[in-house]
Amino acid sequence: MLFRFSQKKRFETLVRPHLQRLYQFAYHLSGNQADAEDLVQDVMIKLFPQTDKLEAIEQLGPWLKRVLYHQFIDSSRYRSRQPDVGLALVHSGDTDALDFLDSLCSQEDGPEAKTERARLQAVMQQVLLSLPPDQRVLLILAYVEEWSQEDISGFMDIPVGTIKSRLHRCRSDLQRRVKKKLEPFAPCDRLQVRG
């Protein structure tokens, strides 16, 4: 009984400080609160028997995120729900894709700016969730979690150079998709006024 108490306490001490951040990461991956909580729970259930191993890990936070990411990938519901979308060819340096942000850049930080920011973020979240998991996690780590490219390289087991080029493509793809989603009408739907 003493051993079991000790393991329980050790495990809780190790992982409790990371639960909130893990949940946030899981939310960005999954897009909803219930799935995010389930993901974290699944990881914790898997890791409790390995408490001894956890104590030997130097940077537990990133390690836990890696385990959670793999748990997310293994979860069949995400494989079936998300269609594979190839990376689109985009021009490098295409910052005109962000021209929809001009109004936000010029606004004071008042209620209108906050409303606009919320609207944009809702669209960004929606588009992020439509991307394949490997693209999504790359963007989340780089721009939401703000990891360095070296850390992302270690996380995804991909060379730094590859991370750079993929990040560039994914970033441009996300910007293009967000801009497209913000457009009220497709070109063919626009009314033509004839005199």
Added chain:
Amino acid sequence: MHCRDATAQLELYLDHAFSGPQADELRRHWGECEPCRRDLERVAQWRALLATLPVPEPSADFSERILATATQQRAPRRWSSPMVGAAVAASLVLGTGLGVWLPQQDGSPAAPTEYQAGTEALRTVRLVFDARRQLENVELTLELPSHVELAAFPGRQSVSWHVDLKPGQNVLALPLRVLSEGEGELIARLNDGEKRKVFRAMIQETLHGGHGSRARSS
């Protein structure tokens, strides 16, 4: 500095990859070039929006529930399992009014909790395995029939975790919640990475509190 170079280095600048003269040169260019400064503002705004994507708070008891669920799988009973590769000696015992020992939140030993038939529709199923030698880090997977669920893992029909197995008899007590009348197989799979063993037991529940079980292994 050419605009093309400033644009190419914009993301790295925002990654704080530059310092000193390199960063100064970029800032000088953006101070002098309106279109490039606009690009910098757009990308900075974009990244700020991404970095602050809202996340709803988890449920109120999130941390405590997660930790309790994760740690309860280490029930205060010794585990036994069929020795992988050896003959299996296993039995399934199903009964009402059986005591179930569950750890308290503070780790102190708990008094057995009696579950009575016909009230909360809870049954305790005991898996008893004989192990000839010690095994470590064996993966145990339980697959439940659709008419029952583990009380500690509602909504899940399959649960996996790793266990250390001690020589001799090990009893795994599973509080099951009966969801409906029915009959189905409970499957316990053991995997030590090299060999696998499967234990099957039929679990039957009726509306009048009757129940039964039959066990076999493969």
